[in-house]
Amino acid sequence: MEVKKVLNNNVVIALHSELDEVILTGKGIGFGKKEGDPVDESGAEKFFVLKNEQEQEQYKQLLIEVDESFIGCMNDCMTMLENRFQVQLHEHIHVALTDHLYYAVHRIKQGMEIRNPFLQETELAYPAEYQAARDLLFHLETCTGIPMPEGEIGFVALHIHTALTQRPLQELNEHTRLVSGLVERIEETLEVSMNTKNLDHQRLLRHLHQTLERIQRGDYGDEPDSLKNVLKYEYPVCYNLSWKLITMMQQALKTPVPESEVVYLTLHLQRLSRKHK
Template sequence: MKNSTGDFKIIKVLNNNVLFVLQNNKEKILFERGIGFGKKIDDLISADTHVEKVFSIENENNSNTFKQLVSTVNTNIIGICEEIISMISKELNENLNEKIHISLTDHISFTLKRLLSNDTIQNPFLIETATLYKTEFELAKKAVKMLEEKTNIEIPEDEVGFIALHIHSARKKGELSNTIKYAFLSNTIIEFIEDELDITIDKHSIDYARFITHLRFTIERIINSSPIKNELLNAIKHAYPESYKLSSKICKLLEDELHKKVVEDETAYLVMHIERIKNNTKGSILK
């Protein structure tokens, strides 16, 4: 990869593969195998140097926050996190939101401290995250493997789920808080259905996967105000009155949480998934 005019001035050597640099008054992160070996602060790296990945942090607030991280978080941990971010970007062939350099690094640093203190990491949205964000979850597994290899710290699967949420947030250019909120909302609805139907849903079943995936797209349509049309609305309403009543309660919950109107057509689509769950309570859906 050729860089723009102007040599890179080293601000911080994060590890042998990652440098925090300044080029043309812009802070950047360089990733290339061995690029940091033997280097020190204020050394210059030629703009013609081959670099596998260049990350820029354009937003001033983000830049200031990242510099605070660099000054407070273990340099080796920041370097590992940047290698992970580079891996994720390469695997997806996507540019990630620049906030991931802050949010993921801060999260991983704090998690490692907790694990070293023998704290328990618990993720209430693990199965929802693995089901909804399969690609991100697989990348998070790779990230955890990299962390374990470089730190010799055993990392629980619950942490895979948290890293996956960070990846999803960076892909969607959204706030991590929203990603977590929607995972929490999906989990809340599943628990609500279990209470209403007096069942325990097997979260490893195909019916669960179908429902949670449909719910994800339902939430996205509601947020984006992109209502769907259901030509069988009236037929479904009359054929499955009890499930329709439950679906209406779910849609009311969605309206309250998302502060958006949910059209009746969405209610009807949820009915069919509820019916499938009810009909399979003596099969794979019941634990």
Template sequence: MASFILKKRLNNNVIIAVHEAYGEVVLLGKGLGFGKNQNDWIKVDSYEKMFVLKNGVEQEQYMKLLPTIDEDFVEVMNDLIYLISENIHSPIHEHIHIALTDHIAFAIKRVKQGIHIENPFLTETKDMYPAEYGLAAKVVKLLHDAVGVKLPDGEIGFIALHIHSAISNKSSDEFHHYVDLISELIQLIEVSLKVKLDREEIQYLRLARHLTNIIKRAQNRDKVDAASELANLLKNEYPLCYNLSCKVMLEIKNALHIPVHDAEIVYFTMHLQRLISKNE
């Protein structure tokens, strides 16, 4: 296998190199860049980890980020990202090296300064992405062991979103859009049914999960079957819940510009009727 040619030394432990098969890559290893100059050869057995940042903008972002953080912390972060990749049974987007490193470095700085940032989506994140949340909790624990800083639970939620973004290759902004939509829909339901749901209670979590699954099925164009007889029965027996279910599906369709299967109305009507029964 051909060696690497050093293109730019970011610090003693991180360099950007060129390989004839991989193109431009980021190589990491203790003292890897020490005493090295541009166009020097780097042996294939001299680095510990490698990742590819094919996007030129991301390479530039990473080069600007590294000088602002401690070299030992870079090594810790790459160990944590390696842990994430080992626990996820699918490829992760290399942008996580930039986004997560930047986020955690800033989170540690906030904690040291006594600044607390509330995570308004913690409950939804834990419910919607339990695997990512569990992995994020491990990351926070290992980070505490490595650098001696304990991040609050809200940061577990933020880190879980970074992990999910790296898996799905979707931005956290897209997730926030979905959460805002779900929050608005639940407010519509609360007003229409004259109920108030505790965000920590199982009824709220079940409702949020049902709405999330409706959105996912609509995005994936998954077909949902329901008997027309059942739809007519629910329409006649529970007109308030049926009409509200129709309104919710229309809101999802308009907000995300995707079709929602009519059968979703049936199952969500049943969910709303159970919700009313439990709150009477």
């Protein structure tokens, strides 16, 4: 490879014989280099082939704007995540999460408050990613000296889940907001207050998230009509509430929800309702 452009001492854009333009990051990899100089891949801590031109330009701009120490810290964070989950993360996270956290730190320095109304839903839906995000932000605090608010854990957890599953971040945000709306309807109808430390509540919230994922994938079966009929007459309040929740899902997702979900939801809701009587 040969250098196309030196962005700073730790980042260069290079030309690869097969991959065309690539981004290399590593301590001192750009020091003393100029256009046309050879560069050895073995000296790079990270090797990016950003095939999406828009992402490529966005990351280049970030590398120019962001402090070298911050880029180094983010590289450490990516290594931590890859070691933790034993995967090679989708490269999009390098752009999206670096961009998100750089501006989050900037807002915090300016005294702007960062709120996350869906923190509990995110923790219950993606517990492994949530704990990884907590540890990542602790490392970022060590690097920057800037205390990160708890709400950021949820935002970072969604970025991590996106990188692991390659699900769009927008889809995850929409699902999290939808689950929050479903919970409000459940609390209002059953006159309960959801407690995320309660095991039954945790199961219900996880079930709602998993339901949305199954619907999105088209991955679901069906239940015998006889079981639906039994639940309809045995637990009419929870059964009717289940249909209202399904209607909310259908309207939000703009796709049909299988009737089999009525069975699962009714059983979860009845368990919840019985515990609060």
